[in-house]
Amino acid sequence: MVRTRRVNQPLPFAQQVAIFSRLAAANPVPVTELEFTTPFTLVVAVALSAQATDVGVNKATRGLFAVADTPQKMLALGLDGVTEHIRTIGLFRQKARNVIALSRILDEEFGGEVPDSRAALMRLPGVGRKTANVVLNSAFGHPAQAVDTHIFRVGNRTRIAPGRDVDEVERAIEDNVPVRFQDHAHHWLILHGRYICQARRPRCAVCPVHDLCPFEEKTP
Incomplete structure (x- = not known):
């Protein structure tokens, strides 16, 4: 018998709206940290x-x-x-x-x-x-979701976009994140994972969505 990792249900729509509204308020127009001109x-x-x-x-x-x-x-x-x-x-x-x-x-x-x-x-x-x-x-402004290790972690911890692999998380973002947040979703999530919801010791005390996140192993 092959066992697969259990995937939680994504957060309800209203909770998704609340989380992304806060991320948007803190950083209205997030951009990649890679430097480019074209x-x-x-x-x-x-x-x-x-x-x-x-x-x-x-x-x-x-x-x-x-x-x-x-x-x-x-x-x-x-x-x-x-x-x-x-x-x-x-x-x-x-x-x-x-x-x-x-x-x-x-x-x-x-x-x-x-x-x-x-x-x-x-x-x-x-x-x-x-x-x-x-x-x-x-570069082109399409609502494409580039899922890396940070987004995979944040998507599963917060249940914004749970999935067994990066493809599932990408589809979960597309399916569950409210449309009005899709353009910047992957930037908000990658920056959140890079600077707040870090792998070994998430900075829950300064997290802007601390009270909305269902992650049980919060860092004091």
């Missing part, structure tokens, strides 16, 4: 952020984007040039190859423009569903 620089930054911190990626990409902020300029910089700029980031050699490869596809197949299609984005080397959703949301 959809292309965002694609590259998010592709580089796997197993790396946003702070570390930003330090590397400031110099990189100063000389290569389009697919054509990135190709002109070449693999060695990209590698030199991002060598402080984990897995930098493979990521450099991905950046060159995705730049070539964008240049040759999309006229140098980043497509606003999840399927097209996921054709790019180093771009998975989460990366594609970040680009769709932050």
